[in-house]
Amino acid sequence: MKKETLIGIMAGIALGIMVTLTGGLFLYFQISQDSSPFITETPAEQPEESIYKEEPFLQPTQEEPVEEEPQATEQMVPQPITLGMSLEEVERFMGLPTEMVKSEYGFHWYLYTGDYHHYLQLGVLNHQVIAFYTNSAEYLWEEALMGMTKTQARQRYGTPETYIQKGNTRYFFPSPEEADRFLQAGEYLILFYDQHDSHQIHGVMKITEAVEKSLPGFHGTLSDPVRDGHEKQIFHLNNAFRANHGLPPYTWHEGAASAARKHSQDMAANRYFSHTSRQGTDPGDRLTREGVTWQMYGENIAQGPNAIFANNGWINSLGHRQNMLGDTTHLGVGSAFVINSGEGMYHTQKFVTPR
Numbered sequence: 001m002k003k004e005t006l007i008g009i010m011a012g013i014a015l016g017i018m019v020t021l022t023g024g025l026f027l028y029f030q031i032s033q034d035s036s037p038f039i040t041e042t043p044a045e046q047p048e049e050s051i052y053k054e055e056p057f058l059q060p061t062q063e064e065p066v067e068e069e070p071q072a073t074e075q076m077v078p079q080p081i082t083l084g085m086s087l088e089e090v091e092r093f094m095g096l097p098t099e100m101v102k103s104e105y106g107f108h109w110y111l112y113t114g115d116y117h118h119y120l121q122l123g124v125l126n127h128q129v130i131a132f133y134t135n136s137a138e139y140l141w142e143e144a145l146m147g148m149t150k151t152q153a154r155q156r157y158g159t160p161e162t163y164i165q166k167g168n169t170r171y172f173f174p175s176p177e178e179a180d181r182f183l184q185a186g187e188y189l190i191l192f193y194d195q196h197d198s199h200q201i202h203g204v205m206k207i208t209e210a211v212e213k214s215l216p217g218f219h220g221t222l223s224d225p226v227r228d229g230h231e232k233q234i235f236h237l238n239n240a241f242r243a244n245h246g247l248p249p250y251t252w253h254e255g256a257a258s259a260a261r262k263h264s265q266d267m268a269a270n271r272y273f274s275h276t277s278r279q280g281t282d283p284g285d286r287l288t289r290e291g292v293t294w295q296m297y298g299e300n301i302a303q304g305p306n307a308i309f310a311n312n313g314w315i316n317s318l319g320h321r322q323n324m325l326g327d328t329t330h331l332g333v334g335s336a337f338v339i340n341s342g343e344g345m346y347h348t349q350k351f352v353t354p355r
Contacts, residue, residue, distance in 0.1 A: 080141045081120070081134070083187055083208055087127040097122070101229030104220025104306060105211060107131070109229060113236050116243035121233070121308075123207065131207035133308055135240045140204060145191070150180065150199040153191050157182040164212065171218050178316045179309070188212050192312045196321060202244065205308065219306070219344040222337045230345055231257070231333040233307035238324050238331060238349070241315060250331035253352055256297075259286040260348035261334025263301075268336040268346045273303050287352060298323040298351035304344040307335075314349075328353045 079093050097110035107125040112118075120139055123131025132139070137146035145153075154160065160180035163172040173181055182189045192203035220226075239249035263286055266277055276282055281289075283299040300320045302310040314320035328351040335347045 079139070081122070081129065081132050081139045082141060083129055083131070083206055085129045087124055087129070090122060090129060094120075099232060101232050102223070102225040103229060104222060104226050105131075105215050106221060107211070109233065111232065111236060113239075116236070116240045116249055119236065119240035119243070123211070125211070130211050131205070133203060133205040135203050135244055145204055146201055148191075148201050150191075150193050150201075153180060153201065157184070157189065161188075166213055174305075174309075178312055183209060186210070192308075193316075195316045196318065202241075202315070203308075203312065217342060219304075219342065222339070222345065227335045227337060227345070230307040230310075230335045230347065231261070234311060234333045234335070234347060234349065235331060237307060237311040241311070241324055245325055247325060250351070251329060253292070253330035253332045253350075253354070255290040255292040256287065256330060256332025256350040256352045257334055258332070259283075259290045259292065259334070260299075260332050260350040261336065262286065263299075264334045264336035264346040264348045267301070267303075267348075268338050268343075273301065273346075275299055275301065283350065287350065292352060293355040294352050295355050296328050296351075296353040298326060298328060298349075300324070300347075300349040300351075302345075302347045306345065307347075310345070310347050323349070323351055326351060330354060 081090070094112060098113045099111040101109050101111065103109050103123065105123070107123050107130060110122040110124055112120040112122070118136040118138055119134060120136065121131075121133040122129055134140070135146075137144075140146065148156075157180075160176070161173065161183050162176075163170045165171075173179075177195060178193055180191045180193075182191075186209045188205075188207050188209060190205040190207070191201050192205070193199045194202045235250070235252060242249060263277070263283075267273055270278055272278060277286075284294075284297060287294055287297055300314055300323050302313060304310075305313060314324060330352050332350045332352070333347070334350075335345050337343070337345050
């Protein structure tokens with residue numbers, strides 16, 4: 001008798017905290033669901049302690065050859081993207097990407113970040129487009145998709161997929177409220193919804209069935225280059241979300257990124273998920289240790305998913321969302337993983353307005 005293994009995958013856990021210090025008065029705002037943002041504002045010299053809850057997930061690294069990054073050129077006019085397009089064809093109307101990062105699938109993401117209103121990630125393998133993600137209708141073969149509601153999408157595309165089968169193992173998809181997957185003619189169409197905006201589609205991803213099924217396990221092959229890629233994607237995805245809401249992009253902050261990565265590494269190594277470390281340090285303490293002086297700071301954390309799904313989870317959690325659309329000016333991102341743990345990535349976003 002043929003046997004099957006059924007694996008249920010957690011949606012990934014997310015937490016965020018927001019804290020404000022004004023004139024010595026410590027105001028602590030805590031919003032929880034599967035979330036909790038952390039933000040702090042202060043003229044004081046040192047952030048005061050703040051406490052919040054937990055969520056675990058991460059992975060270490062292995063060295064991989066780094067491909068030569070393309071030199072960015074001015075982006076051209078957006079045109080619809082289809083899987084199977086040659087890289088040369090894309091570059092004729094898009095120009096070269098601003099960044100190129102390694103994915104957990106083994107292919108590279110080509111990131112087009114020149115205009116966050118038209119953000120685009122192209123998955124490229126053997127000089128061919130085998131995946132893409134965008135927040136812009138201008139790249140879609142069907143522009144009406146962006147802004148369509150979940151109900152309308154399901155009426156159009158039918159019943160979404162609930163699992164993917166690899167050999168004798170079924171991997172069940174998480175977060176049915178936040179994203180739907182439809183399998184059409186050898187391609188997965190993944191629609192990302194915004195529960196706080198009438199369940200409208202805010203992001204669209206396509207990937208070939210063959211590539212999706214080639215992903216080892218549920219989280220793929222994790223390594224240092226893949227971790228670095230997640231950090232860059234999360235930064236750009238956050239800025240694309242801000243652009244869609246009429247807000248200016250965050251500026252990268254290296255000190256905040258260092259604090260974020262060290263916290264992700266600590267959560268991964270010690271198997272916990274919280275804004276407060278096992279040693280009792282909080283988000284403000286971590287910034288101070290990196291020499292960052294601040295007027296306001298915030299922190300979001302997530303465990304398990306890749307950058308695109310972590311971003312979507314934060315968008316759909318009110319506390320995290322408020323940090324993402326907040327008044328801080330800079331952002332640093334740090335991710336980590338535990339080799340062969342099957343846990344996926346730990347991600348930390350640190351928002352800060354430096355003094």
